[in-house]
Amino acid sequence: MNYPFKLELIYAHQRNLRKGHIRVTQHNDETNQPSDEQDSKKAPKFFKIKRWKFITFSILALLLTIILTVFATIAIAHKFSGLDDSQRKSFSKVESTYQTLANDYYKKQDSEKLSESAINGMVKSLKDPYSQYMTKDETKSFNEDVSGxxxxxxxxxxxxxxxxxxxxxxxxxxxxxxxxxxxxxxxxxxxxxxxxxxxxxxxxxxxxxxxxxxxxxxxxxxxxxxxxxxxxxxHVKSVEYKKEGDVGVFTINKFQEDTAAELKTNIMKAHKQGVRKIVLDLRNNPGGLLNEAVKMSNIFIDKNKPVVKLQKGKEIESVNTPTDPLKEAKDMKVSILVNEGSASASEVFTGAMKDYNKAKVYGEKTFGKGIVQTTQEYSDGSLLKYTEMKWLTPHGTYIHGKGIKPDVEIASPKYQSLSMIPDDKVFKEGDQDKNVKSIKIGLKALDYQVGKENNDYDAKLKSAVEDFQKDNQLPVTGKFDKETNQKFAEKLVDKANKDDEMLDALIKKLK
The missing domain is CATH 2.30.42.10 (PDZ domain)
Structure with a gap:
């Protein structure tokens, strides 16, 4: 705001230079100081300022500049802080509390810990399991998960x-x-x-x-x-491919960097092998990067089609496919296999494919996570992950807490859903307990004859336990003790890793 005053002085001085009127007017030696009258005669048309007036104007200009700068700074700070008056008032209390504890508490406090505790407190108040503040080390772990x-x-x-x-x-x-x-x-x-x-x-x-x-x-x-x-x-492999007869099976473990590119490469490979029926196995896929789910959908879904709709308040924004689908995928029959461990980005992809009739969904109901998190990284390497919006399928379905139901249900084997059998208790003939039924289901899955699947520890079960103990070099007592329990759990895990009954059932349906 002081520019007009300065420009006028510069302008008058420049005019003097052009006219050849260069005179020193601020010497302390009075003999060299021209009189006002002399000055008036020599340059009557030029702008003049006496010393005391110049000083006064300069001081006023400086004060005006300071005042305007202060007000401008405050205005700009308020504008760019992103806080309205009410929010600033609330935050001033936080700032005051921080300063009091940092400066006046009787024990010296770590300022960084105080600020992190304040941030953690704000995040915890949300009561949102998906929002969290991460330190530098925690952010490193988070980024490792994303990279795989x-x-x-x-x-x-x-x-x-x-x-x-x-x-x-x-x-x-x-x-x-x-x-x-x-x-x-x-x-x-x-x-x-x-x-x-x-x-x-x-x-x-x-x-x-x-x-x-x-x-x-x-x-x-x-x-x-x-x-x-x-x-x-x-190293979490994004995509694993194997050929089961004439069916290509793609196990997608997580939506991380380049997952869509890996799937695309493997689909082209399968197409060259003559595969025209494919299974996209998303069981126990916890999700990951939303943009990878969109890219993966674009392998099958036409250009400019909504893959997911993001809703924040009343505003809804569609995320569309950016390119044409993969040529090799157009003549493939696609099946998706899911279970209760299929979550988040897995559900985004499954929901889009289901809405556009690009795939038939098999298996069990999915986990049901219908919200989206965004991250904000700070200069010190820490990070805030917070829920910013919820997502809907292309047809507007909100699956949070509900999951996606399969078109064709294929249940996982009973033994894979068994509750843990407590290892601090010994089960024996004559006992009646709900855990006894779990023992029978597990032993039956391991090909032992257990009779009726009920809560009775009968003679038939005792005989089956004895056979199991013999086969696994355990003391033969007929009692289901801690050692037997541990071997029992180990064998069931081995079976689950070796035999994939859900996938086998799906492939059988596709033939």
Whole structure:
């Protein structure tokens, strides 16, 4: 705002230069100071300012500049802070509290810890299991998950209703091999309770150096059991392809960077092999990057078609396919296989394919996660992940908490849904207990004759337990004790990893 005044002085001075009227007017030596009269005679047409007036004007200009700068700074700060008056008033209390505790608390406080605690408090107040603040180290782990390379046990976890549970174990991971199942609730890590801890804190406890072991205490159907797992360096393969007769089976483990590109490459490979019927196996796929789900949908869905609709308040925005579908995929019959461990981006893809009749869905109802998270990374490497909106299928279906029902139901084997049998109790002939039925179902799956599937530990079951103990070099007692229980669980896990009854049933339907 002081520019007009300065420009006028410069302009008058420039005119003097052009006219050749260059005179020094601010010497202290009075003999060299021209009089006003002389000045008036020599340059009567030019703009003049006396020294005292010039000083006064300069001071006023400076004060005006300072005042305007202060007000402009405040206005700009308010404009770009993103806070309205009410929000600024609320935040001033937070800032005041921070300053008081940082400066006046009787014990010295770490300013970084204070600010992180404040952020964590705000996030926890949301009561949203999918929103969280991550430190620099936690952000590193998060980014490893997105890229697909990390050291751990390979179990996707979530926090809900103050409980941390397994969304799904990754295929071929140490967690899956050890028998961890979707919806298992974690209660302890290496004997230490995780009550009150955040998801990121628990993940940090579970992870560690390659080759070391971690013991998880999990609760399944209100019964706890310890599972020991060896940590490994894990590279999560996005897509695995195998040919089963004339059917191409694509196991999609997670939606990470380049998942769509990997699937596209494998589909072209299968097409060259003459494959025209494909199965996209999304069982226990916990989701991942939304943009990869959109790209993967675009392999099959026409250009400029909505894959997912993002809703925030009343506003709905469609995310459309950017390109034409893959030529090789056009003449393929597509089937999708899902279960209760298929979540998030898996459901985005499945919902789009189902709405456009591009695939028939088989298996069990999916997990039901219909909300989208966004991340904001800070300069210190920390990160905020928060739920920004919910998503709908192309036809406007909201699946959160409901899941997607398959077109054709294929149930998983009974033994894969068994509750943990407590290993601190011995079951024997004459007992009546709901766990006895689980023992019968499991032994029957392992090809032992158990008679009726009920809660009675009868002579038939005792005989089956004795046979199982003989076959596995265990003391033959006919009692289902801790040692027998552990071997029983191990054998069922081996069977689940070896035999894929759901996939076999689907392939049979496709022939």
């Amino acid at each position: 390379d990390f050291v751990g046990i390979g179990a996707e976890m979530q926090q809900r209703n103050k409980e941390i549970s397994v969304t799904s174990p990754m295929k071929g991971s140490p967690a899956e091999k050890a028998g961890v199942q979707p919806k298992d609730v974690l209660t302890k890590v290496d004997g230490k309770s995780i009550k009150g801890k955040s998801l990121t804190e628990v993940v940090k406890m579970v992870r560690g150096k390659e080759g070391t072991e971690v013991t998880l205490t999990i609760k399944r159907a209100n019964q706890e059991q310890n599972i020991k797992i060896k940590r490994e360096k894990i």
